[in-house]
Amino acid sequence: MLPRSPARLQKILTLLSNRQPDLTVFMDQVHKPHNLAAIVRTADAVGIGHVHAVFPEDVKFTGHHTSSGSKRWVTTHKHSNLKSGIAEMKAKGMQVLAAHFSDTAVDFRTIDYTQPTCLLVGSELVGVSDEAAEIADQHVIIPMVGMVQSLNVSVATALILYEAQRQRSDAEMYGECKIPQAEVDEICFKALHP
Amino acid sequence: MLPRSPARLQKILTLLSNRQPDLTVFMDQVHKPHNLAAIVRTADAVGIGHVHAVFPEDVKFTGHHTSSGSKRWVTTHKHSNLKSGIAEMKAKGMQVLAAHFSDTAVDFRTIDYTQPTCLLVGSELVGVSDEAAEIADQHVIIPMVGMVQSLNVSVATALILYEAQRQRSDAEMYGECKIPQAEVDEICFKALHP
Ligand SMILES: C[S@@+](CC[C@H](N)C(=O)[O-])C[C@H]1O[C@@H](n2cnc3c(N)ncnc32)[C@H](O)[C@@H]1O
Ligand SMILES: C[S@@+](CC[C@H](N)C(=O)[O-])C[C@H]1O[C@@H](n2cnc3c(N)ncnc32)[C@H](O)[C@@H]1O
Numbered sequence: 001m002l003p004r005s006p007a008r009l010q011k012i013l014t015l016l017s018n019r020q021p022d023l024t025v026f027m028d029q030v031h032k033p034h035n036l037a038a039i040v041r042t043a044d045a046v047g048i049g050h051v052h053a054v055f056p057e058d059v060k061f062t063g064h065h066t067s068s069g070s071k072r073w074v075t076t077h078k079h080s081n082l083k084s085g086i087a088e089m090k091a092k093g094m095q096v097l098a099a100h101f102s103d104t105a106v107d108f109r110t111i112d113y114t115q116p117t118c119l120l121v122g123s124e125l126v127g128v129s130d131e132a133a134e135i136a137d138q139h140v141i142i143p144m145v146g147m148v149q150s151l152n153v154s155v156a157t158a159l160i161l162y163e164a165q166r167q168r169s170d171a172e173m174y175g176e177c178k179i180p181q182a183e184v185d186e187i188c189f190k191a192l193h194p
Numbered sequence: 195m196l197p198r199s200p201a202r203l204q205k206i207l208t209l210l211s212n213r214q215p216d217l218t219v220f221m222d223q224v225h226k227p228h229n230l231a232a233i234v235r236t237a238d239a240v241g242i243g244h245v246h247a248v249f250p251e252d253v254k255f256t257g258h259h260t261s262s263g264s265k266r267w268v269t270t271h272k273h274s275n276l277k278s279g280i281a282e283m284k285a286k287g288m289q290v291l292a293a294h295f296s297d298t299a300v301d302f303r304t305i306d307y308t309q310p311t312c313l314l315v316g317s318e319l320v321g322v323s324d325e326a327a328e329i330a331d332q333h334v335i336i337p338m339v340g341m342v343q344s345l346n347v348s349v350a351t352a353l354i355l356y357e358a359q360r361q362r363s364d365a366e367m368y369g370e371c372k373i374p375q376a377e378v379d380e381i382c383f384k385a386l387h388p
Binding site for chain 2: 146
């Protein structure tokens with residue numbers, strides 16, 4: 001069976017050769033559907049196939065509300081417990097960076113994102129929880145020179161992920177398939193059975 | 195009359211010294227309130243005090259729906275006509291860059307944003323209109339390596355504006371007040387009468 005068009009085949013090959021299994025996002029109670037959708041969409045665009053989340057108790061996560069189709073290509077792993085979820089990321093050897101306003105936060109552009117990295121972002125209203133801020137290896141901040149106190153969470157996530165994309169692109173970390181064969185098969189299957 | 199707190203006074207001084215009157219955004223029929231809000235919020239964060247827009251005929255623009263308060267500090271100028279609106283930007287000596295998928299588009303990071311710049315972005319559904327694409331001096335694109343066709347418009351806008359922020363910061367274009375006295379007075383007045 002062949003993909004329906006050469007353009008689609010080209011897209012799939014691009015995707016397969018560019019996925020970055022050692023880069024991910026962990027959402028700490030982000031809950032607005034348009035933010036979740038925008039984050040997943042950006043993840044796909046920089047080569048992230050898996051993101052992680054804990055949701056507020058009263059939020060029923062039913063997938064994303066956008067038609068961009070990104071949720072077909074990016075899996076959101078729901079964790080019931082923040083601590084154990086982040087411990088999983090650390091066990092995979094990832095540095096956990098919280099996008100978080102704190103006294104110890106450093107400029108997001110000073111970080112080396114070619115290292116295995118999990119970016120932790122906080123909820124729309126209260127930001128990164130104390131628990132998450134404590135577990136994180138480091139806090140990063142995007143400079144702001146205006147009156148508002150923070151950026152939209154999907155905007156902040158994208159700015160940091162695209163800094164990672166820039167560094168990984170410079171380091172030639174794109175263009176060579178690094179995902180397990182089972183996942184390659186799964187992606188191809190999805191692409192061939194739309 | 196003094197601002198209520200030294201922290202607030204500090205914020206206002208920061209804002210005044212960092213506004214970039216020769217950097218702006220032009221929204222071509224962007225209409226989802228959360229996108230408008232996120233764009234205005236990002237504009238404030240990189241030092242943009244004025245943005246421009248044409249709205250679809252059936253959209254009644256009533257300001258922004260976020261509580262971040264950015265609309266108090268960033269003015270959205272509504273234009274009834276796209277062509278004359280963009281002509282205004284060009285008359286101010288700005289390069290007009292359309293964030294637009296086209297054969298002639300260049301990577302957004304190859305542009306010199308220290309030049310007076312107006313960034314044109316397109317609507318959620320159809321993107322930059324043909325008319326706008328034609329008037330623009332150049333098209334820019336943010337690289338994507340996944341399956342989705344485009345980024346969220348507020349995400350795309352932020353990525354390009356923060357590339358401008360990075361370049362302008364390196365060129366030491368922040369830190370010296372460049373806005374007219376009348377606007378300084380207006381901002382101080384707003385800050386003192388919350
Ligand atoms: C709307 S903000 C949360 C605001 C919350 N009031 C606070 O003080 O943290 C949502 C999330 O976006 C991310 N974020 C927003 N602006 C940021 C910035 N300038 N630097 C780093 N992260 C930012 C953080 O992860 C934050 O938790
Ligand atoms: C959701 S997109 C529009 C998608 C539309 N189907 C198209 O093909 O143009 C909304 C706007 O975001 C901006 N945008 C989104 N992704 C972009 C990218 N990768 N490069 C440049 N601009 C982008 C463009 O200004 C675009 O008009």
